[in-house]
Amino acid sequence: MAITSPKDAKEGKVETAARSWIAKPILSSEFVDDPPLEDVYVGLIRKKKDISIAIQRVSSILPGFHHLKRCFSEKLLLAPVNCTELSTEREDSSGKERSLTEDKLRTVLRERGFDLSLLKDDFQMIKVPARAAKTKAQAMRLSNIWPLNFHPDVNVERLIDGSVFTEYQLGLIERYMNVAVQAARLGAVGNANCNGSAVIVDPEDGRILAIAASKIDQHPMWHAAMLAVDLVAKLQGGGAWEFEEKSTQKDTVASKTSKSIDQREAANRLTKETGIKRKCIEDTPLCYPTSLSKISLPKEESLECIVVRRGRRNNGSTKSEKIAATNAEKCGPYLCTGYWIFLLREPCPLCAMALLHSRVLRIFYGIPNENTGVLGSKTVLHAVPGLNHRYQVWSGVLEQECRQALQDIEHRNTN
Amino acid sequence: MDILSWMDVALQKANESLKIGEVPVGCLFIYNSNVIAVGNNTVNKTHNATRHAEINCIDQVLEFCKTKNLDYKSVFYDIDVIVTVEPCIMCMSALCQLQVHNVIYGCRNDRFGGCISVFEVPKLYNSRTKIIGGTRGSEAMILLKEFYKGTNPNAPESKMKKNRKKKET
Numbered sequence: 054m055a056i057t058s059p060k061d062a063k064e065g066k067v068e069t070a071a072r073s074w075i076a077k078p079i080l081s082s083e084f085v086d087d088p089p090l091e092d093v094y095v096g097l098i099r100k101k102k103d104i105s106i107a108i109q110r111v112s113s114i115l116p117g118f119h120h121l122k123r124c125f126s127e128k129l130l131l132a133p134v135n136c137t138e139l140s141t142e143r144e145d146s147s148g149k150e151r152s153l154t155e156d157k158l159r160t161v162l163r164e165r166g167f168d169l170s171l172l173k174d175d176f177q178m179i180k181v182p183a184r185a186a187k188t189k190a191q192a193m194r195l196s197n198i199w200p201l202n203f204h205p206d207v208n209v210e211r212l213i214d215g216s217v218f219t220e221y222q223l224g225l226i227e228r229y230m231n232v233a234v235q236a237a238r239l240g241a242v243g244n245a246n247c248n249g250s251a252v253i254v255d256p257e258d259g260r261i262l263a264i265a266a267s268k269i270d271q272h273p274m275w276h277a278a279m280l281a282v283d284l285v286a287k288l289q290g291g292g293a294w295e296f297e298e299k300s301t302q303k304d305t306v307a308s309k310t311s312k313s314i315d316q317r318e319a320a321n322r323l324t325k326e327t328g329i330k331r332k333c334i335e336d337t338p339l340c341y342p343t344s345l346s347k348i349s350l351p352k353e354e355s356l357e358c359i360v361v362r363r364g365r366r367n368n369g370s371t372k373s374e375k376i377a378a379t380n381a382e383k384c385g386p387y388l389c390t391g392y393w394i395f396l397l398r399e400p401c402p403l404c405a406m407a408l409l410h411s412r413v414l415r416i417f418y419g420i421p422n423e424n425t426g427v428l429g430s431k432t433v434l435h436a437v438p439g440l441n442h443r444y445q446v447w448s449g450v451l452e453q454e455c456r457q458a459l460q461d462i463e464h465r466n467t468n
Numbered sequence: 469m470d471i472l473s474w475m476d477v478a479l480q481k482a483n484e485s486l487k488i489g490e491v492p493v494g495c496l497f498i499y500n501s502n503v504i505a506v507g508n509n510t511v512n513k514t515h516n517a518t519r520h521a522e523i524n525c526i527d528q529v530l531e532f533c534k535t536k537n538l539d540y541k542s543v544f545y546d547i548d549v550i551v552t553v554e555p556c557i558m559c560m561s562a563l564c565q566l567q568v569h570n571v572i573y574g575c576r577n578d579r580f581g582g583c584i585s586v587f588e589v590p591k592l593y594n595s596r597t598k599i600i601g602g603t604r605g606s607e608a609m610i611l612l613k614e615f616y617k618g619t620n621p622n623a624p625e626s627k628m629k630k631n632r633k634k635k636e637t
Contacts (some may be wrong), residue, residue: 100474155616246565246593273540274526274562283516291515388517402582402589406558410517410580425561425592430589435556439586441579 072223072272076417078212079446081436084187087194090133091120091183094158094174107171114165115139120185122200133159134178188213195218198393212445226417228351229254229395230451232264233419234458236277237397239264240342241462243276246425248459249397251281252338256356256393256414264345271366278404282411283387284339296341336353356393377464382395389413399426399448399453405434409442416446419455471572474550474584475500478573481508481521482552482611486554488513492611495551497529497568499543504532522559526566542625544568552608554601556580557587564593574599574608 098104108123111131119129132139136153139161163169181199187194189210192203205320211217218226229252237250250266265280272294286292340346346453373394389411399422400408408416416428427434428446474496481494485508497505503547507524511517529547533540537625552574555563560582563571571583582589583599590597 272530272568274523279518284515286514289515291512291513293510293516293519293524388515401565402561402587402592403556404578406556406561406582407518410511410556410558411518427587427592431592434587438585439579447555 062414074227074364074449074451076215076218076226076447077222077449078217079433079435079448080209081362082214083435084191084209084213084438086187087191088182088184090180090198092178093181094131094134094153094155094176095128095179096131096176098124098129098172101127103171106128109165110171111162117242118181120183122202124188125200128177129172129180130181131162131176133183159343190235195439198356212243213301213328222356225351225354225356227451229261229393230417230419232261232348232350233395233397234451234454235348236266236345237455237458237462238342239345240268241277241349241397242270242466243267243462244269247276247398247401247422249277251277251397251404252395253281253285253389253413254356254395259351259353259355261350262392263352264338264340265346266342266345268342272326274403276404278394278400279407280341281394282389284341285392285411287339288336289386296343321398334418351373387412394416395450398422398459399428401425402427402434409434409440409444412442413444416444417450418446418448419451420450420459432455469501471550471603474503475552475572475574476551477503477506478550479604479611481506482608485509485521486611486615492615493521493551493553493608495525495549498524498548498550499529499546504547505529518558520556520559522549522555523562525549526562541550541566548572552604553577553612554581554583554585557589558584560589561593564590564595566599567595568597570598570600572603573602573605574601575605576601577611 054072058213066255096107099106104127107129111121115132117132121130123130132153134152137151138155138321139158153227153442158176160170169336179199182195182201184196186201186203187206187209189205192201192205196203208217210310235249236252237248241249243249245270248267250264252261253262253263261279263284265277265284267277268275268280274293280294283292283294338346338350340348348450389408391412391414393415394408394413394417396404398420400416402425403421405427418428421430423430425431434440435446475586478494478496481496482492483494485494486492490512491509493509495505495507496503504527507521507528507610509521509547510519510524513519529543530540533543545568547566547568548570549563549568549573554573554577555571556577557580573583575584578585583601588601589595596600600617
């Protein structure tokens, strides 16, 4: 069971040769850590010819172990030792421990009509994986313990082996992260809990919609991602914060701002008249602080085109992208649905949850935030059960440049 | 005024929010026994998903501090937050960063709650903030249920619903 096909492995080699960084997917622990093992009873089959009938019988009266082969080298999986269902069935209220005894299991099997003569007299207790493997790598390790029923999830494997992105896409991702690095260097004022910059991109056409750098010296909530989300809201005729800057701006910037206000009002009128949210596309990217508008932007190229060209339409992401596209046609963009965001540093819970509420599709960050980062460091927020939207997250993009930029910013702000 | 009466004002604000098609959450920030900020959710109005009642109140307090020439850090330090629903992870992070004095909420927020329900944000910040839940929670919950019964007119068609329809046909 190879982790990557030879072709993918070859692609991987090219990537590492050309780039100083690797995009590491941030996955929930169930994809990273192996499932725990549990104690189970196994019966030893007396005669090989009885294996299939024994499997059939035991599966019908004691279902379970769907992630495992029921029988392996004449050992038949019977039941977990910590099987509350069976152990409490005949609980004599003596308050004994809840684990299933061998005698009790034998009684249950007999009562349910299992022919115990198929098995040798004594059962054995062994350890097997308690739940299914989520990845090929886990499956490989677990199958050394006990053979598995395992069906790899193609999308998960592409995330893990990196083939989710083409060489071309990685090049574009690097360019957008470079914008984030420049933005952070130009304007970021954050603190130890959150710092850096944010660049929001529409992957469909590669257009940068918003560039922001942390400005917590001006407002305690002006973390980069919070600012960027509000800039996108302004593009849709909304927005909450008024971004006034001290009057040291050049005329060109001032005129651009007033022009954009006109356009925003026009968009607001359109929204009211037609009920459709318009993108003030001519304004893009909106920047805060406005000094960030002097960053030279990469050429706009779709971040998605390669995937489409390859014709891989039978995967989940493409389907959801299609739904997003039809929604966009119907009612204009909704919040940050479908957008990609590039952050210098792993976000704090304020920023991470703001991006979750805003329904961004993908988050890329350069360096971890050991203090309060919730997309890998302190927790994996997007894997917490119960949340209504999940984004995909990668760390390590342009890692060295991001780390150097953060050091320089912190040095600058302490002096 | 006592907490129950404050919560009554917050619930009225939540009700107003419901009437204008926003998520019915109402919030007050109390400083020296005075309400210095009253807010509700304005996500649909602003097209900005972060405009929760608490965030709107934070902006009002900053404005208050600017006009009164007060240091916002020391003001937030003495603020009691009264909010009809458990603050979400984002808002709780904001309130922890600002080190507010107390957070008193009504019902739990099983979808986004940042105090206990989904993720315990205060642990991340070694927070000093005291959190008290369950004040007139059932009334807050009724408003939320009312809202989610109707469909959010601004939300796009959900994937879940779409799939369900496909299966039915």
